[in-house]
Structures are given as C-alpha cells and as structure tokens.
Amino acid sequence: MKNFSLVGASGYIAPRHMKAIQDTGNQLVAAFDPNDSVGIIDSFFPEADFFVEFERFDRHIDLLRRRNKAVDYFSICSPNYLHDAHIRHALRNNAHAICEKPIVLTPWNVDALREVEREGDARIYNILQLRLHPAIKALREKVKNSSSDEVFDVDLTYLTSRGHWYSVSWKGDDTKSGGVAANIGVHFFDMLGWVFGRVKKNTVHLHEADVASGYLEYERARVRWFLSINANYLPEQAVSAGKRTFRSIRIGTEELEFSDGFTELHTESYRDVLSGGGFGLDDARPCIETVYDIRHSAKSPLQGDYHPLCRQVEA
Structure with a gap:
C-alpha cells in the first residue's frame, strides 16, 4: 500500500484521482486546496488530513517523512499554471508526481522539469488517458x-x-x-x-x-x-x-x-504507473x-x- 497526497482536492477532476487511489488499493493521507468545498473526500478517504494553507500542508508532508510515513506519490489536480510548482514540490519530497494534463504550459517548462527529475529518483507522470x-x-x-x-x-x-x-x-x-x-x-x-x-x-x-x-x-x-x-x-x-x-x-x-469507458481511464492510468509503466x-x-x-x-x-x-x- 502506497501513501498518496493530493493537491487540488476541490477541482472537477480530483474525485477521479481519489477513486483511482482507492481502486488500486492505496491510501490518501493528505490533501490540499485553498477552497474548502471538499466533502467528496468523505466518499473515499475520510481519515485523510486536509489543509487550506500550502505552508501547513508542506510542513505536514515533512513531518510524515520524519515519522517514516513518507508520501510516495503526489496526485496533482491544481490549476494548469501551478502544475510546474507542485511537481517540483513533490520531487523535493522524494515523491513521484502524477499530474493532470496539460502537464505544463510551455515546451521549455517540460525541459526544465526533466533536469529536476534527473537530480533524484522520483519520476514525473502525466495523465494521458x-x-x-x-x-x-x-x-x-x-x-x-x-x-x-x-x-x-x-x-x-x-x-x-x-x-x-x-x-x-x-x-x-x-x-x-x-x-x-x-x-x-x-x-x-x-x-x-x-x-x-x-x-x-x-x-x-x-x-x-x-x-x-x-x-x-x-x-x-x-x-x-x-x-x-x-x-x-x-x-x-x-x-x-x-x-x-x-x-x-x-x-x-x-x-x-x-x-464508453472514459470514467475508468484514470484508474487504468494509476494501475499503469504503479505497475512500472506510465507516461x-x-x-x-x-x-x-x-x-x-x-x-x-x-x-x-x-x-x-x-x-x-x-x-x-x-x-
């Protein structure tokens, strides 16, 4: 069982990521969104910790790591222009990033993330369902x-x-x-x-x-x-x-x-990543x-x- 955190928990696509985490037998331990309309979490992971301030979320992720409960994967469902920053945050915490599309807004942002990825062992994955x-x-x-x-x-x-x-x-x-x-x-x-x-x-x-x-x-x-x-x-x-x-x-x-089959493709994407594939x-x-x-x-x-x-x- 892997530990997941989710950035952008109140967004339209976030429930598909929650379902994918659940369907693959893993657990959501922490979620962040400046908007607190996130009652959907109760349908999947009511025990997950939730934060509306990124600084407190960041601190919590660090504490989990220090208590040997580190997050393995960040699911990123934030607004498109924030994907780059949130992917970098995941990698700084030695966690893989599973990011919604578009992964970033410019080709050179892709190249810059490639350099960041090469600095550690964590991978960056894009949902190309x-x-x-x-x-x-x-x-x-x-x-x-x-x-x-x-x-x-x-x-x-x-x-x-x-x-x-x-x-x-x-x-x-x-x-x-x-x-x-x-x-x-x-x-x-x-x-x-x-x-x-x-x-x-x-x-x-x-x-x-x-x-x-x-x-x-x-x-x-x-x-x-x-x-x-x-x-x-x-x-x-x-x-x-x-x-x-x-x-x-x-x-x-x-x-x-x-x-047909569109609603299950996020779960299939997670299965692909967790089995050693992914895009x-x-x-x-x-x-x-x-x-x-x-x-x-x-x-x-x-x-x-x-x-x-x-x-x-x-x-």
Whole structure:
C-alpha cells in the first residue's frame, strides 16, 4: 500500500484521482486546496488530513517523512499554471508526481522539469488517458498495420458546454489555463500524435475564448479539428437528446466509437504507473508543443481544409 497526497482536492477532476487511489488499493493521507468545498473526500478517504494553507500542508508532508510515513506519490489536480510548482514540490519530497494534463504550459517548462527529475529518483507522470482507451489502442494498431504511405483523413469535434463561471475562473485566463485548446483539447492532441505520428503542419483558423479550430498534418493523418465550450455550437442531435457534450472522431467515412469507458481511464492510468509503466515527460512534450503553437499562431483564412463548424462560428 502506497501513501498518496493530493493537491487540488476541490477541482472537477480530483474525485477521479481519489477513486483511482482507492481502486488500486492505496491510501490518501493528505490533501490540499485553498477552497474548502471538499466533502467528496468523505466518499473515499475520510481519515485523510486536509489543509487550506500550502505552508501547513508542506510542513505536514515533512513531518510524515520524519515519522517514516513518507508520501510516495503526489496526485496533482491544481490549476494548469501551478502544475510546474507542485511537481517540483513533490520531487523535493522524494515523491513521484502524477499530474493532470496539460502537464505544463510551455515546451521549455517540460525541459526544465526533466533536469529536476534527473537530480533524484522520483519520476514525473502525466495523465494521458486516451492512450489506454481500447478503441484508441485498436486504432493505433490499425494505422501501424496499414500501408506505410496511407494518410488518413480525420475530423475531430469536441464540444463540452460551460457556463458563465468558466470565464471568471482561472480556466478563462489563457495565461493560467493555456486557452481552450490546451484546457479541453490537449489529451486529444496527444492521442492524435500517438496514433498518427509527428506533426508536420499546424494551421489555426479560430482561437477565441470559447472556441478554437484548425488543421493539423501528421505523418499519417490530415486532421480538421474543432473544440468549444459554447453550447451554441452543439449539433442538433446533441441538443435533441438534451446533451451538453458532444465528441466525435471521424476517420474517412467511419465514426470511431469511443464514448464508453472514459470514467475508468484514470484508474487504468494509476494501475499503469504503479505497475512500472506510465507516461513521462518525453511522452507529454509533443502535445505541449502542439497546443503552445496553436496558442501563439496567427489565424489563417478559411481556405483549403478547415472544419465545417468554422462557418457556423463566423455566421
């Protein structure tokens, strides 16, 4: 049984990490969040110590180490711009870091963390859960086993509606979240690179506070992508069904069915790490490069290949 601490206990994704710690037979001994709305902890680890001040949390982690009850893993679910600092805190305590995506906001932050990691024995892991989804793994095998000169045409569409709170929170601040492409899309860009290879071309058609879209060429794919938190862009079939989320990956004329199994992927990610696998900094860097380039690219006119929903935004 390993000891875990969790940074960012009141966040949306934190319960999946708590469940993953529980499902893998380990224990959460300490948690931190400046927000005290963390009653969800009672559903998993009611005996865990909780702190709203980082200084007291830091002191407690040090005391556990001195009492031979050291934390083995830090689960990091804090706002994106704080991941770097919290990963460093984990490693200074000789603990492995399991961090939500995006692991950091710039490629050179990845390189700096690599230097920190080399100074000790603790590892840094990123949650890149789509790599563990059975449908995505099967797609990767299909691409690997196809003719080496075949290039696939892909349309990626992901809409996850958010209310007015989003723009007020840290997620609405590009300097803290990395923008909509990083905040809701980075795991899709990781998946595309894992399946289709290196990025050869990155064109951005839209990049606003609530929507981003563009065209990516990978070694084995041409991808038109569209991401948004704006419910106005939901397709009619989602609206009719009363859904506020829509995800689609169309490869050629076929729809990739991968809607099931998402809620268990964090547990699978933890199992992978604890069994000696996991995805590290070298795995994470390509998708960080992709979303960084998207964020800093000038917008191109709607010419050539672009996602059809772009016209709906312009209208």
